[in-house]
Amino acid sequence: MHAVGVLEAGLCRAVLITYGHSAYSSDSMWKMLVSRNSDDAVFGHFGATAGYALAARRAMFEFGTGPDTWVHIATGQRKWANLNPRAVMYRQPMADEDYYGSPWVVEPFRRVDNCLVTDGGRAIVVTTLERARDLKHPVVTIMGLGMHNPSAEVTAAHHLAGPTGAKEAAKTAFRMAGIGLDDVDACEIYDCFTYTVEITLQDYGFFGRGEGKDWLADGTIAPGGRMPVNTSGGLLSEAYHMGLTPISEAVMQLMRRCGERQLSPETGMKTYPEIILCSDNGGILQTHACYILRRW
């Protein structure tokens, strides 16, 4: 959003966006998580998992979600990762039994409800449509974007079970794009936890409160499903590069550079994808960004 802002203002011609972190092999991630702790850490509330687990608990109470919904997200995304040689979980399939057998980290989250902690980096270049037309790859434009910040610490938040910032951010993005949900061919959703995917898709309007379990069943988001989600494996099964994991995958899919996992008539789609909906969120559901990308 900032990149588009400075391009629109005429301040820049091309903006590079980078992410990098030695998160697995160094102590940096640990330092960050410890720095976020407060006095309630003595009661076991520390790290991002506890915050999102609190939100997920509230959602279980309010609209009856839980592991029987999230299993579809974890296993569906893993099937995508199994088609992506770059994915950390490329060679590790996950059946429903594997999901239910995974150990608790913070109930109701099992280890496989959590995103990966990985070393690595990711970057993208954003420029004008005019310049993009002269470059070598098929043009992928930003059709719409929106941000919304409910902004309260998790312990004081009213949006734990939705609507999160996803609802208003998506309204803004869809208004700009001039399209509706039915026009979306696939989604790349920021998936720090399985529940994050559910609440984001729910707030975007793909299904009603608590209807995710039925909507997600029978491989809806998996290869060959009617709404592919997180086709690289996502943060849960590919690698953690914050919002650049979903955005870069959407770009690569629209450019048709995804190899075996490429969305196409060969992988059960009617056509190659034209429009992909992406998300990013920060804090414990405090801030949300929604992006709609299209093949020009």
Add this chain to the structure above:
Amino acid sequence: MKDLYAIVGVGYTPQGTVPGRSTLSFHLEAGVNAMEDAGIQREEVDGLICYRHFPPATGEQDVTSYLVAQHLGLQPRYLAQDAN
């Protein structure tokens, strides 16, 4: 602003368990690869946004967007470091 701006390149790096590599090195490798993938020279890149300012790991320098720009040979008109 609909369809006025485009994403033109993606940069990857080795990922997963990659010991011995600094946070800075991942920013740089991904950034160089993204510019090369786009077919855009660094002289043309006049904006840089680095995702997230993590606490530096023990033995690593603090990775700011200024440091990333300098190592990439960029002199941006716009520089930021943010979570979104």
